[in-house]
Amino acid sequence: DAMVIQNPRYQVTQFGKPVTLSCSQTLNHNVMYWYQQKSSQAPKLLFHYYDKDFNNEADTPDNFQSRRPNTSFCFLDIRSPGLGDAAMYLCATSRTSGTGETQYFGPGTRLLVL
């Protein structure tokens, strides 16, 4: 089945220690998104890639970076995680970036910062 895969499902890191979260997709979609979801809150878009074009949300901290080496993979890098970065990180894809395009979500990676 075509799907969005996120690894690992749970990640524990230390305060200030860089961490990378991974997302892959078999849908061959052009767009990949990263959302941050803190406990009992709505998912918040961090950035997205349309093909190789990177689009950062205005309020995404510089601590968060992303890479998309090819169509299938996208990575979220947190350069110096703080306690406030503990959250669920959701990857999503869509065929295009047109308004109303359905987004398909992965299962998420829960990040714990010690």
Next chain:
Amino acid sequence: AQSVTQPDIHITVSEGASLELRCNYSYGATPYLFWYVQSPGQGLQLLLKYFSGDTLVQGIKGFEAEFKRSQSSFNLRKPSVHWSDAAEYFCAVAGFQKLVFGTGTRLLVSP
């Protein structure tokens, strides 16, 4: 800017009873609206979406939602709730190149 309000943080429904989850949106043009469900520790699964046409939209798992432009609402309904429906439900409106989510409603199902 687009926004979504889900006024109910928690709702408890008895198994077999009907369900309605409320969603109000703010958007200047014709909205594209979505309902997603999130089970504990899982990602979001699309239940249904509204783009245009018939204002009553059918989704998966027996859910439906009705778009009411005059009330800026897109409420989710199910005639008979099952214990497996216990989850968090998010309403979302499509903005430019993004989805804007409400804060979610947690559904609890009592025996």
